[in-house]
Amino acid sequence: MLDTPRYTKIIIILVMALSLLYAIPNLFPQDPAVQIASTTAVAADAVLKERVQGVLEKQKIAFSDVRIEKKRLLVRLPDDVAQAKAREAIGAALNPDPDQPAYTVALSKASTVPGWLRAIGAKPMALGLDLQGGVHFLMEVSESDIKAQHETRLVEEIGAVLKSEKLRGTSTRGPEGPVVTLRSSEDRDRMAGLLAGRYPGLKFSLGVPTSATAFPLVGSIQPEEYANAISAAIDSNLTTLRERLNSLGISEPLTQRQGISRIAVDLAGVQDTAQAIEIMGSTATLEYHAVDEPARMTGKPSAGSRVYYHRDGTPIVLVRRVIASGDQLINASSLIDPESGTPAVSVTLNSAAARKMLDFTQDNVGNGMAVVLINKVPKTRTVDGKSVRTFETKEEVISVANIKGVFGAQFQTTGLGSMEEASKLALSLKSGSLSAPLSIVEERIIGPSLGAANIKAGLTAVLFSFVFVLLFFLVYYRMFGLITCIALLLNLLMVFAIMSALGATVTLPGLAGIALTVGMSVDANVLINERIREELRGGNSPLSSIVAGYEKASGTIFDANVTALLAGVAMFAFGSGPIRGFAVSLSVGILTSLYTAVSVSRGISSMIYGGKQKLARLSI
Helix, strand or coil: CCCCCHHHHHHHHHHHHHHHHHHHHHHCCCEEEEEEEECCCCCCCHHHHHHHHHHHHHCCCCCCEEEEECCEEEEECCCHHHHHHHHHHHHHHHCCCCCCCCEEEEEEEECCCCHHHHHCCCCCCEECHHHHCEEEEEEEECHHHHHHHHHHHHHHHHHHHHHHCCCCEEEEECCCCEEEEECCHHHHHHHHHHHHHHCCCEEEEECCCCECCEEEEEEEECHHHHHHHHHHHHHHHHHHHHHHHHHCCCCCCEEEEECCCEEEEEEECCCCHHHHHHHHHCEEEEEEEEECHHHHHHCCCCCCEEEEEECCCCEEEEEEEEEEEHHHEEEEEEEECCCCCCEEEEEEECHHHHHHHHHHHHHCCCCEEEEEEEEEEEEEEEECCEEEEEEEEEEEEEEEEECCCCCCCEEEECCCCCHHHHHHHHHHHHHCCCCCCEEEEEEEEECHHHHHHHHHHHHHHHHHHHHHHHHHHHHHHHHHHHHHHHHHHHHHHHHHHHHHHHCCEECHHHHHHHHHHHHHHHHHHHHHHHHHHHHHHCCCCHHHHHHHHHHHHHHHHHHHHHHHHHHHHHHHHHCCCHHHHHHHHHHHHHHHHHHHHHHHHHHHHHHHHCCCCCCCCCCC
8 A cells, every 4th residue: 555654744744844944044144253252261241342342333343243142242243354353453452462361352153043943952054174264283292292201200100109118219210211229139129020010111120239228220111102102192182172172162173183193173163373272272270389388487488499479469488399280180170169158179189199199188287288370371472574382381379278187189279269260270170281292383274265165166066966866857757756856855954954953064075975965865766766667567557566666665775775874884983084074974864865765755655646546647
């Protein structure tokens, strides 16, 4: 029987309605905009709004709207020219000292999708770097820096082993790795056994005793150990960059590893390279220092101490040695301190730092410990006509408290000015600092004009391929050609709706994937139509030919599409960048074409021919 169950028809209607609803946001263009945010995490307010409006009116720059969104000020402009002028005027007015900006003034895009659509999660597809424009960076990690950091870390860890095993000795850096010096040959042999089990990447040899109480173990770091350290540093930097860019609201950043020591970063929609570098390189971290108690009376630092400053400018002498630092944190979260009622950050240290903190607090109950907030922000200056990048480090003491009890892994840091600052600090601490410094070896700007040209070319290709297919089906298959055209239109609508709902980023390869799925959907419909024609040529009645055509072609369609789907899944799993974008659009298109070619077209056929008891001929 050709009749399709009523629930199937209802599902088809619902799918068509939902597809239309979630594909509609792609018809709304984005407005050029300028986004203003405080560098101290203070939320935008009405005073800032009036100030920015006054700047725009004074400079006679046309704008369509100024409003506060997500604690930031968003200015909508009519075109790109006004956007550039507004950014320059607002930046000059809000940041009179460019070396110490109070606000981040960045180019942006503002959505024009109606609020009721956004409320149900309907949003347009994000455009990739090749379509929207943006910046591309190729960043490199210094292998020598990673090796030096790894050697220093090993020396510190071996020193902790000496202390935990109660062995008298020292751990220092040697020419090829750590050198451990023990007081006796028995202690040296015991330490050699301990280190052999804990550090398989280190090879230790017995050194020549330099005195009756100096028996060295000379370590040599193996090449594979260095390779593992470099790989781990790259992976850690990748994770840090991704979390940092996502947390700061940059749309669909692409970060991927290239080669042994390089990272490629694509930021779609970002046109200001200096701002992009600042976003990627800026970081906040904490250091915990002991207060130099003797210097509290004299105000003069002793050996191993230095003067730091509170936020209010008050000096305080702290011991240089760091008890624990932000890169040793496992977790951080903002909260309200129940005792003082002020904003705070709850931190959890890793095991090595927790042991150091526990040892320190056991020996220093009643003494002071200070929390130093360190911000490292990359700055770009022009020297002799060339851009020179440097890091500006700002250190300030945010909290000093006497240690009232012993603690180790988990405790709270207070002294923060607002919950916004606490949240921002916790987020920065969770995303972490970079495991090794990154230097930019290449940067390219892809302008929005190139993006517009790419969009036009891609959409033109999809449109022409689709129109040619529709015309062919209408001419060659007549009524069933019309059915096929409706199924193909719904297929394309479903692809856009699903990719919009998933928040997928569309690139040129993604558009190619969509065009390819149109062709694959055509294949499925051709199989069905030709099967129906074969049944008619075999002498079957029109109605039975329709039923047999769908039933016999469905298995072939399923097998062919599942094979292509496996290829798409493989490209997504093992590919990166443009390959994954192509795989996403291809896989979504295959799934939707399976549904539309078999279920939707059959449902439409049953609506047209299902109520007829006898049918003399088919228009196919």
